[in-house]
């Protein structure tokens with residue numbers, strides 16, 4: 590028997606989420622963000638489902654770009670942070686990748702490379718997040734340098750929002766910071782919006798939106814209630830099975846460090862999932878559930894490397910081999926994230942290699 594844990598990837602939910610996103614920002618083209626192995630879902634899985642429906646694919650590393658090209662992708666591929674060393678430029682041209690440049694080192698190396706082939710360039714502007722991007726005052730001179738010294742096909746101006754949650758006023762502020770540049774370059778393309786901006790800031794859409802987390806069916810704020818009405822569905826279901834059942838009595842403990850002490854008779858189930866699978870260890874014990882036979886039940890004791898213990902008192906029909914949902918359609922990943930002080934993004938990306946991803 591193989592260890593029963595797996596991550597089911599629901600292709601219908603994924604397709605549906607993209608459909609919803611395209612409907613919301615119907616005038617814009619869509620970069621599906623497939624970085625970090627498609628947020629832990631498996632880049633090939635996700636690509637195979639949305640290859641016809643997305644206008645392009647945004648990734649982080651050259652390896653990911655090459656995987657897509659080798660899987661037949663002929664659509665635009667955007668390297669969200671450009672290149673990290675100059676040797677990559679050969680492959681960037683070879684595979685016709687769209688490149689982001691966000692600093693002077695990249696600009697100078699791109700100029701020095703002197704390719705005779707044209708390239709699509711995203712110029713990343715720091716409009717207030719203060720992470721990547723050229724300072725606003727440098728943008729116009731840099732555009733002029735690029736036009737003069739690089740064989741450039743299309744220029745897109747790009748920025749990233751620090752806070753695009755529902756009531757944020759920072760999105761407008763960041764766009765306003767470059768309004769004069771936008772007014773000058775009418776024939777350029779613009780790409781600003783991430784998932785949160787797609788949901789809550791329609792004036793930020795412009796030519797290309799970049800959608801990550803909502804494509805995968807979790808909330809950009811980390812709070813499921815924020816997107817509960819949008820009809821977006823979780824794409825990943827982390828599932829496993831009960832591999833042991835124990836009866837414990839008043840005075841008994843559960844697991845490492847004798848952490849859980851019971852004063853009642855108790856039936857508990859042991860599940861094949863632990864922190865080595867990517868389940869967070871620091872959960873809030875009184876608020877963290879799994880789903881067994883349609884019933885939500887609490888996790889007890891500490892999370893081990895390979896196992897989780899749950900309360901089975903209210904699920905008398907549960908037995909060895911019963912299926913368990915750790916997160917997915919019913920147990921929202923955002924809720925598990927909240928109870929472990931993180932966001933759905935981190936949990937998705939942390940599902941470890943040993944958990945097979947099964948595309949359904």
Ligand SMILES: *Cc1c(COP(=O)(O)O)cnc(C)c1O
Pocket residue numbers: 622624669749782783784785799800801802803809
């Ligand atoms: C990861 C990333 C995105 C996607 O963000 P979501 O919040 O997941 O939609 C968009 N733009 C850039 C530059 C990114 O790095």
